[in-house]
Amino acid sequence: MQTRRAFIKLLCGLGAAALPWTGLPRRWQGSLQSWVARPPVKFVRSPAEDEQMDFKRLAAAHLERTAWDDVNVLASSDFGGRRAGTVGEGKAAGYLIQEMAGIGLVPMGSLKQDGKPGFAHAFTIPEVAASVVNGRLVMRPQAGLKSPALNLLGALPGENAEEIIIISAHYDHLGVYQGKLYPGANDNASGVGCVLEVMRRLVRAEMKPKRTVVAAFWSAEEMGFLGSNAFVQSPSFPLARLVAVLNVDTVGNGPTGEFMLWADGLNRAAKACADAAAQAGASAPLGPTNGHNSDHISFAHKGIPAVTLLARNWLEKNHTPEDGVNLLNRDQLKLAAEILYRAVQIAAV
Ligand SMILES: [Zn+2]
Numbered sequence: 001m002q003t004r005r006a007f008i009k010l011l012c013g014l015g016a017a018a019l020p021w022t023g024l025p026r027r028w029q030g031s032l033q034s035w036v037a038r039p040p041v042k043f044v045r046s047p048a049e050d051e052q053m054d055f056k057r058l059a060a061a062h063l064e065r066t067a068w069d070d071v072n073v074l075a076s077s078d079f080g081g082r083r084a085g086t087v088g089e090g091k092a093a094g095y096l097i098q099e100m101a102g103i104g105l106v107p108m109g110s111l112k113q114d115g116k117p118g119f120a121h122a123f124t125i126p127e128v129a130a131s132v133v134n135g136r137l138v139m140r141p142q143a144g145l146k147s148p149a150l151n152l153l154g155a156l157p158g159e160n161a162e163e164i165i166i167i168s169a170h171y172d173h174l175g176v177y178q179g180k181l182y183p184g185a186n187d188n189a190s191g192v193g194c195v196l197e198v199m200r201r202l203v204r205a206e207m208k209p210k211r212t213v214v215a216a217f218w219s220a221e222e223m224g225f226l227g228s229n230a231f232v233q234s235p236s237f238p239l240a241r242l243v244a245v246l247n248v249d250t251v252g253n254g255p256t257g258e259f260m261l262w263a264d265g266l267n268r269a270a271k272a273c274a275d276a277a278a279q280a281g282a283s284a285p286l287g288p289t290n291g292h293n294s295d296h297i298s299f300a301h302k303g304i305p306a307v308t309l310l311a312r313n314w315l316e317k318n319h320t321p322e323d324g325v326n327l328l329n330r331d332q333l334k335l336a337a338e339i340l341y342r343a344v345q346i347a348a349v
Helices: 002-014 016-021 026-036 049-063 067-074 077-082 087-102 185-204 226-233 268-279 296-300 330-348
Strands: 120-125 128-133 136-141 147-156 160-170 175-177 180-182 211-218 242-248 259-262 306-311
Touching: 049 087, 049 185, 067 077, 067 087, 067 185, 067 330, 077 087, 077 175, 077 180, 087 147, 087 185, 087 211, 120 226, 147 185, 147 226, 160 185, 160 226, 160 330, 185 211, 185 242, 185 330, 211 226, 211 330, 226 296, 242 268, 242 296, 242 330, 259 268, 268 306, 268 330, 296 306, 306 330
Parallel strands: 160 211, 160 242, 242 306
Antiparallel strands: 120 147, 128 136, 147 211, 175 180, 259 306
16 A cells, blocks of 8 residues: 555645655654665764664665565566556556665666655556467557556665766566466566665675666556666666666576576677676577567667667466466576676676
8 A cells, every 4th residue: 555655646746756655754764864864885974873774784685675676576476467558457566666765775766756766767658459379468559548657776885976878678578467366476577576686785795886776667568668768768877877687587497507698799788797797697589589679679779779688488378367476486586686686796797
């Protein structure tokens, strides 16, 4: 209920930056907001020692979470399959904003509050027609009323704050179709969990990367990469600052260590992932898309080095109601987060 209320506030233009504190005592709010607006690796002073302890305790609860925890939250029936534009996706947005704010990421969206950016980057999506093609549910945009959707972005500032590496995953999925829930545990709660886990690890390690690392969660990927495409058409920071985009999609299933990459050749982003996979003892060759794709292409079309990391067996149960947490291989999920963590170090340090 809290997240839904918060999401509605956000859609009303109040901005994402206010969300995580709406349930806190007023005396905490000002100092907690100023804390989150600062570089996250240091727990800066607060008016009173006991309050400072409260901030640390609040952040610790978020920092201890893992990709597996995130997958179990996002793939639960409470989130209704997270179709873009639905209440279920709004709840997922609320969860992601809480996690990003909870570890002190700096909002990098375009919706503003009090003149400052929040975490959300808003755009619109069309109505869609859903149908099952070759056993997989797919959605195709139609003419008709448009409704709002949100990408979400939060940063860990680097020494050279101007240069940016994006690590990203789409957080939407297919929702409910003909009475059946499509949980999207692998597609793509797994990728979202990896991105969050990597940001938590960077914060826990009190690491100040050379380049700024931005965690981005795209909406409406399942409608044809609409969220990432909206971002490159109307970015919340100049695309010229973007050095590489490391996207993760459906990374949690199949034999441990078997991954693949989609990219237009071995560009800087793809090379970082391939090298990271080798370091982690995994295999991640460039593979054919066979007519499928993911959000990295929105950036590739703009000439930005971009890659998507996937599990080699990503098509297994993909876009079916069986894509639940039971499909996942926890070791594979852990390894995917490890590869992304190492790839960030290669690309951002
Ligand atoms: Zn999908």
